[in-house]
Amino acid sequence: xxxxxxxxxxxxxxxxxxxxxxxxxxxxxxxxxxxxxxxxxxxxxxxxxxxxxxxxxxxxxxxxxxxxxxxxxxxxxxxxxxxxxxxxxxxxxxxxxxxxxxxxxxxxxxxxxxxxxxxxxxxxxxxxxxxxxxxxxxxxxxxxxxxxxxxxxxxxxxxxxxxxxxxxxxxxxxxxxxxxxxxxxxxxxxxxxxxxxxxxxxxxxxxxxxxxxxxxxxxxxxxxxxxxxxxxxxxxxxxxxxxxxxxxxxxxxxxxxxxxxxxxxxxxx
Amino acid sequence: xxxxxxxxxxxxxxxxxxxxxxxxxxxxxxxxxxxxxxxxxxxxxxxxxxxxxxxxxxxxxxxxxxxxxxxxxxxxxxxxxxxxxxxxxxxxxxxxxxxxxxxxxxxxxxxxxxxxxxxxxxxxxxxxxxxxxxxxxxxxxxxxxxxxxxxxxxxxxxxxxxxxxxxxxxxxxxxxxxxxxxxxxxxxxxxxxxxxxxxxxxxxxxxxxxxxxxxxxxxxxxxxxxxxxxxxxxxxxxxxxxxxxxxxxxxxxxxxxxxxxx
Numbered sequence: 001x002x003x004x005x006x007x008x009x010x011x012x013x014x015x016x017x018x019x020x021x022x023x024x025x026x027x028x029x030x031x032x033x034x035x036x037x038x039x040x041x042x043x044x045x046x047x048x049x050x051x052x053x054x055x056x057x058x059x060x061x062x063x064x065x066x067x068x069x070x071x072x073x074x075x076x077x078x079x080x081x082x083x084x085x086x087x088x089x090x091x092x093x094x095x096x097x098x099x100x101x102x103x104x105x106x107x108x109x110x111x112x113x114x115x116x117x118x119x120x121x122x123x124x125x126x127x128x129x130x131x132x133x134x135x136x137x138x139x140x141x142x143x144x145x146x147x148x149x150x151x152x153x154x155x156x157x158x159x160x161x162x163x164x165x166x167x168x169x170x171x172x173x174x175x176x177x178x179x180x181x182x183x184x185x186x187x188x189x190x191x192x193x194x195x196x197x198x199x200x201x202x203x204x205x206x207x208x209x210x211x212x213x214x215x216x217x218x219x220x221x222x223x224x225x226x227x228x229x230x231x232x233x234x235x236x237x238x239x240x241x242x243x244x245x246x247x248x249x250x251x252x253x254x255x256x257x258x259x260x261x262x263x264x265x266x267x268x269x
Numbered sequence: 270x271x272x273x274x275x276x277x278x279x280x281x282x283x284x285x286x287x288x289x290x291x292x293x294x295x296x297x298x299x300x301x302x303x304x305x306x307x308x309x310x311x312x313x314x315x316x317x318x319x320x321x322x323x324x325x326x327x328x329x330x331x332x333x334x335x336x337x338x339x340x341x342x343x344x345x346x347x348x349x350x351x352x353x354x355x356x357x358x359x360x361x362x363x364x365x366x367x368x369x370x371x372x373x374x375x376x377x378x379x380x381x382x383x384x385x386x387x388x389x390x391x392x393x394x395x396x397x398x399x400x401x402x403x404x405x406x407x408x409x410x411x412x413x414x415x416x417x418x419x420x421x422x423x424x425x426x427x428x429x430x431x432x433x434x435x436x437x438x439x440x441x442x443x444x445x446x447x448x449x450x451x452x453x454x455x456x457x458x459x460x461x462x463x464x465x466x467x468x469x470x471x472x473x474x475x476x477x478x479x480x481x482x483x484x485x486x487x488x489x490x491x492x493x494x495x496x497x498x499x500x501x502x503x504x505x506x507x508x509x510x511x512x513x514x515x516x517x518x519x520x521x522x523x524x525x526x527x528x529x530x531x
Contacts, residue, residue, distance in 0.1 A: 155498060156484055
């Protein structure tokens, strides 16, 4: 056991901060009285922590969660860029079962935190759209896989860089993403071609839009289809972000400034 | 139809039996009061009253006296039942010879309890309202903003006090006039202060419903030209070349809209 203990001591030695992922109140209490910096990363601040990073998604993958947490903590200046951080979280169950040491300096930011927090649209809106896309990916349209493209934020500019493929079913309607009816509605409309345009405040401005940005200089992984190319291009041309559900591989991807930022598998949620 | 129950009891039983009945009424009253006290405790806790009042000044004061809001209400109910039983027993056995001395007080009792209850609810509701208002204003770090929750709290306590005093039959005309003046001031000054917001909202309802322009249109409102990014009830966001104008909706109406068709 001694070897194990020493190894564990090595892992937690000289850490600047402890990241607690969805901690219980008692766990947080025991760390709070300690003199190391404690950052809580959870979907909700249930323990009233002063230093808190909100998780917009229930990332099932621990690495994704850590990535988001570290980027969020850096952005909010809870930790320095050369800090050593120990993350305590759960891989399998809801009880903390793993300790991960991360060196913030050797960490290449993917921009996943910025995708949510530093975009034009409100984080809750992006979150809602992502939820809808994941939901759509899980269920599909009548059991068949569907694809969908949501352009979120900077709607005025996006509308000017696109044209209608047909009549806009959302004209003069006041539907916001996050409304309970939207899941059903978008599922029906997802059989339509083209993109959904959603404003900063979450209003669904239009469906059936054909995006016409210039795809010049868009750098997205090869092998992705026209839908992804359009998504990447429109986010490079405007300040919008794009969330794409791929019809072929069923993954949900998020683009910002022409780059692929986030990739989640709906089946994992 | 009103029965004189004590008289009926007295005519039915002998003198000793009446005393026995009176005593049993007393015992039953104590039992009933205790049961009511227990049940109220259970019922109020079950209804989440103790959680709802947690943190209010009233609850804290109650706790300093070794009880709680739930306990106080339950005790109040218990005591009222107990007193009712005592009075009933007294009436049956005719113990209290000089009834005329008692009856005004007896008639007054229910009012007293209602008044106490109203005061209690007022205090708790005032505290609760203060908490929820200050919760709303917590993000606003402004010393003046702390005045508003207090104002809300004392308004509610004032109303509760008025109800309680009205129950007790105290002359409340002066206080009512004060209330009227206060309400008038609130409505008048509030109307004055919210004039802009109200007219913007009224214009916004039209804009949102009939959508003379929608997101993506290029418009000019009061000299500001740009692309509409967002329309809500109070304001319209227009953006052009990195500049975003937030135009109140009443301005849209006052100045009209120019839609630019390219």
